[in-house]
Amino acid sequence: MTTTIYQDIKESLRRLYLEDERPWLVGFSGGKDSTMLASLIFDMVLSISPDKRPKPISIVCTDTRVEIPAIVEMVEGTLEKMRKCSEEHGLGIDVNLLKPPSEQSFWVNIIGRGYPPPNRTFRWCTQRMKIDPVNVFVQQRVGHWGEAILHLGARRSESSTRAQTMAGIEARNGLRRHPDLPRVWVSNPIEFLSTEEVWAYLLQKLNPWGGDNRSLYRLYANASSGECPIQIDTSTPSCGSSRFGCWTCTVVDRDKASEGLLAAGDERMEKLIEFRETLLFYRDPANGKRDGRRMNGDEAPGPLTIAARRELLTRLLKLQEETGLNLISEDELFLIQQFWKTARKPDDGGRLGRIVSRQKGIVMSDWKEINQVRDLQEEVAAEKGVRADTLRRLLARVDEYSESHRAFGLPDDLLNILKDDLDHEAESKGNA
């Protein structure tokens, strides 16, 4: 009976594959559902003779740069095997590991921009670190081909929210419109399978790219968890909820996956779990780590203070040293330096250099050059009647916008900085 279900799915995948030349994209997270999906697709393509394989297929996997180390290692190993298998058999399947750009990394947003660690109401991370990299990739592919089909391993039995979302979108020939990308069609081949059916398939069968799924099963058993599927919209609950997500995830109350891995002997998780607790502490406005005002001027808990960001960076670099894991890149450090210059109580960038030099024993930049620029800024600021700090914030904000090639929102941001300058002057006069 069950074998028939798997055969039926493969058969309908085969029909869809041979129907036209629209390229396929396959979401892969390394979890059980997407592993099963990729396995079905590899098998189906292998069953078709090489001269009748009409279309390119892209495996798409995201790495937020703050994924749990054991998961990263497993996923990278699997992707490499898939790549080799496709090359050896001429399957036309390319494998892509997508990461958010440094400007949108977890650390640049938290330590650079001062965003509070995410929670259920301000879950800024999923869009920036998971959805956007996939959308950019998909759009590039669609731009080339006109239309594409995106296969996902989502299942209705996985969560009631997901079941409702899937049931609520009308499907045509088994394909639904992508919520944000108009020329992309979404397919969920294993939509109606139960968890037991997924494991039965994975444990009875070797992967087409080699190896079995016992280590994947052990990882699930250790983390007593579910998978964080590839995300295409934010309507699904946090991917950190009882799933493999980021080790930094503060959206969930407890990170069961990290705790499970630690209990199973992955000692690296101990320090990472402690750091996650630190992030929770810094997020709570009661602990004095947040500005009393939002960026738009509202009287409500705002970004992390510059002092808090400095503390977090110091702790993060220490964690990096203690664990031997690569947690933050040079690129991210330079971007953080830029953001500190535009903060409400700005930092000249020298502080970051000192923190890095102290922690890593390397010199970050040519400070002499920076000092010359600072002198020039002081002169111009005096001439224009604004504070040098304000001028630096204005310049850094313009830099930031020009780097991302956009101007929308810039005038408001500049105005807010100037308002801050007036407030500051009024405060100083009041104190005097």
Ligand code: SF4
């Ligand atoms: S796992 Fe948590 S931190 Fe990572 S993207 Fe999902 S919600 Fe955000």
